[in-house]
Amino acid sequence: MFGLVIAVAAAVAADGYLMAPHLGKPMSADEVSKWNKTIFPDGQGLPPGRGDAKDGRVLYAQKCASCHGDHGEGATAEELVGEPKPPTPDNPSKAIGSYWPFATTIFDFISRSMPPSAPGSLSADETYAITAYLLAANKIIGENDVISAETLPKVKMPNRNGFIWIDVKK
Amino acid sequence: MSVKLSKDDLTPIAGGGLLHRRLFLKGGVVLATAQAIARPLRAEETATAPPPVDPADPPWLHETGGPFTGYGTPSKYEKYVVRNIGGNRTPAGEGVSWTPLQDLEGIVTPSGLHFERHHDGVPAIDPTLHRLVIHGLVRQPLEYTVESLLRYPMRSRFLFIECGGNSNAGWHQEPIQRPVGDFHGLVSCSEWTGVPLSVLLDEAGVDSKASWVIAEGGDAGLLNVSLPLSKLADDAMIALYQNGERVRPENGYPIRLIVPGWEGITNVKWLRRLQVTDQPAMTRNETAKYTELLPSGKARMFTFVMHAKSLITSPSPGQKMYGPNVYEIRGLAWSGRGKIAKVDISADGGHSWAEADLQDPVLSQCFTRFRLPWKWDGQPAILKSRATDESGYVQPERDVLVKERGREGYFHYNAIVSWAIDEDGEITHVYA
Numbered sequence: 134m135f136g137l138v139i140a141v142a143a144a145v146a147a148d149g150y151l152m153a154p155h156l157g158k159p160m161s162a163d164e165v166s167k168w169n170k171t172i173f174p175d176g177q178g179l180p181p182g183r184g185d186a187k188d189g190r191v192l193y194a195q196k197c198a199s200c201h202g203d204h205g206e207g208a209t210a211e212e213l214v215g216e217p218k219p220p221t222p223d224n225p226s227k228a229i230g231s232y233w234p235f236a237t238t239i240f241d242f243i244s245r246s247m248p249p250s251a252p253g254s255l256s257a258d259e260t261y262a263i264t265a266y267l268l269a270a271n272k273i274i275g276e277n278d279v280i281s282a283e284t285l286p287k288v289k290m291p292n293r294n295g296f297i298w299i300d301v302k303k
Numbered sequence: 304m305s306v307k308l309s310k311d312d313l314t315p316i317a318g319g320g321l322l323h324r325r326l327f328l329k330g331g332v333v334l335a336t337a338q339a340i341a342r343p344l345r346a347e348e349t350a351t352a353p354p355p356v357d358p359a360d361p362p363w364l365h366e367t368g369g370p371f372t373g374y375g376t377p378s379k380y381e382k383y384v385v386r387n388i389g390g391n392r393t394p395a396g397e398g399v400s401w402t403p404l405q406d407l408e409g410i411v412t413p414s415g416l417h418f419e420r421h422h423d424g425v426p427a428i429d430p431t432l433h434r435l436v437i438h439g440l441v442r443q444p445l446e447y448t449v450e451s452l453l454r455y456p457m458r459s460r461f462l463f464i465e466c467g468g469n470s471n472a473g474w475h476q477e478p479i480q481r482p483v484g485d486f487h488g489l490v491s492c493s494e495w496t497g498v499p500l501s502v503l504l505d506e507a508g509v510d511s512k513a514s515w516v517i518a519e520g521g522d523a524g525l526l527n528v529s530l531p532l533s534k535l536a537d538d539a540m541i542a543l544y545q546n547g548e549r550v551r552p553e554n555g556y557p558i559r560l561i562v563p564g565w566e567g568i569t570n571v572k573w574l575r576r577l578q579v580t581d582q583p584a585m586t587r588n589e590t591a592k593y594t595e596l597l598p599s600g601k602a603r604m605f606t607f608v609m610h611a612k613s614l615i616t617s618p619s620p621g622q623k624m625y626g627p628n629v630y631e632i633r634g635l636a637w638s639g640r641g642k643i644a645k646v647d648i649s650a651d652g653g654h655s656w657a658e659a660d661l662q663d664p665v666l667s668q669c670f671t672r673f674r675l676p677w678k679w680d681g682q683p684a685i686l687k688s689r690a691t692d693e694s695g696y697v698q699p700e701r702d703v704l705v706k707e708r709g710r711e712g713y714f715h716y717n718a719i720v721s722w723a724i725d726e727d728g729e730i731t732h733v734y735a
Binding site for chain 1: 394396397422423436437438443444445446447448451452454455456502503505506507517519523524525526527531575576578580582584585586587590591594596598600601602603604605606607608709711
């Protein structure tokens with residue numbers, strides 16, 4: 134308790150501004166890599182691995198269809214499959230094919246959040262395969278196209294240019 | 304306590320009987336009538352009438368009271384004041400619970416009634432195993448224990464947090480009929496205390512090329528969002544305390560990122576990682592969700608700021624008027640752009656307006672409580688409140704907002720809200 138009080142007192146300079154007490158532990162690059170799970174639109178962060186729609190379809194039926202529908206049409210959870218063209222007032226679909234601007238987002242979200250009962254349980258290959266299945270079901274890639282760290286960032290999404298940045302400049 | 308009212312005092316200054324806010328200076332008068340609006344009795348309460356007890360001599364005057372408690376809870380007579388849990392699908396951890404705004408007063412939301420939006424439940428985090436990692440475009444990646452963060456100098460701010468999806472029923476074709484908290488209650492206000500994030504960013508040494516930070520929570524699903532570095536370095540906070548006690552589990556225990564005035568999703572709960580970068584990650588929660596589709600087919604993205612909004616919490620649907628009388632109109636206003644500058648009230652559907660009294664304190668990016676006396680003559684009336692913030696932004700009428708945004712945007716609904724009151728004192732939500 135005594136030490137705690139001193140640390141705080143020493144950290145407030147005479148002018149009242151906060152000075153850093155430097156209590157963060159330096160991390161090595163190896164340590165950071167265990168934490169870093171972000172995947173960027175340019176492919177940064179994608180792990181090694183690969184998969185296609187054929188394998189992905191099987192996994193999807195086992196692990197995803199119960200909530201998202203047999204063909205991604207949506208059930209208790211969101212629809213995932215829609216027309217591969219941007220939304221319109223008559224068809225305001227927010228499914229992956231119509232709305233999502235980046236294919237890397239599919240991998241990032243599934244690998245961290247799905248399925249809800251066991252997030253983080255899918256291997257990289259399984260996640261690539263399910264991503265390939267969802268892209269093929271949305272008619273954005275072919276049935277036999279292989280999705281990997283190299284190919285995923287190159288997939289051009291139909292609604293890539295559908296967004297206007299509001300509170301931050303590009 | 305008795306105050307003499309002059310005839311002038313009860314002369315309306317706007318249509319429908321709105322009185323001047325200076326009437327509050329004549330203490331006692333208006334307060335006495337405020338009780339005219341009471342919470343409706345629930346079926347159970349009316350059914351089991353209490354035994355006749357003389358209030359002058361109730362039994363608790365003659366027996367030892369209840370025991371001391373380590374942590375107090377509200378009176379059993381207030382057990383109906385709870386968050387309404389709604390929107391849960393499969394699995395149970397996905398959904399929201401609403402703050403019962405209609406049952407609360409003042410500006411602070413009790414921590415146990417702060418709204419919730421979880422994507423995969425509330426994680427049972429052991430604070431000794433929780434870390435905050437700052438890495439990416441920094442001189443030195445750093446890992447903080449919760450115990451170390453508790454040793455930093457802290458700051459407190461009273462701030463609202465509002466879900467970007469709050470009030471989304473406003474986009475519906477027909478006005479939804481529910482108590483006000485059940486469709487506007489994804490907003491709450493707390494005193495947050497913690498470490499200014501700029502202090503930790505300085506320790507890590509941010510690279511001059513950096514412009515974004517990816518924030519990640521420690522829940523199942525590792526919720527992530529991208530935020531501009533400039534905002535985080537300006538006024539974001541690593542909150543450890545909420546309303547004086549450690550942050551509640553459902554609000555981010557042991558640490559929550561607080562981003563003043565910005566939509567709820569950016570105030571990442573259970574914060575565990577901040578990755579400093581030169582680009583947004585384009586996560587699901589800033590692309591598929593929390594973007595607003597416009598009639599043009601384009602969608603608004605990175606709409607972080609919660610614009611000015613206000614609500615009349617009393618009278619409001621679910622309550623009842625007790626006949627012609629002088630009532631106190633009560634409500635809340637807030638803006639992510641700064642302080643509330645004024646709130647105007649209309650009792651005639653927006654034809655005429657009177658300025659409400661803003662109750663101290665009026666703080667930036669915080670709930671502001673407003674009040675105005677109203678002489679209701681028993682005739683049909685339409686009540687509205689309209690907030691203006693210090694930036695000059697004026698809360699829009701619904702038709703203006705819908706014309707600009709269409710009805711598919713889902714998020715960021717902040718239009719003026721209208722309550723209709725009929726001759727019987729019934730209160731309904733209307734588009735007017």
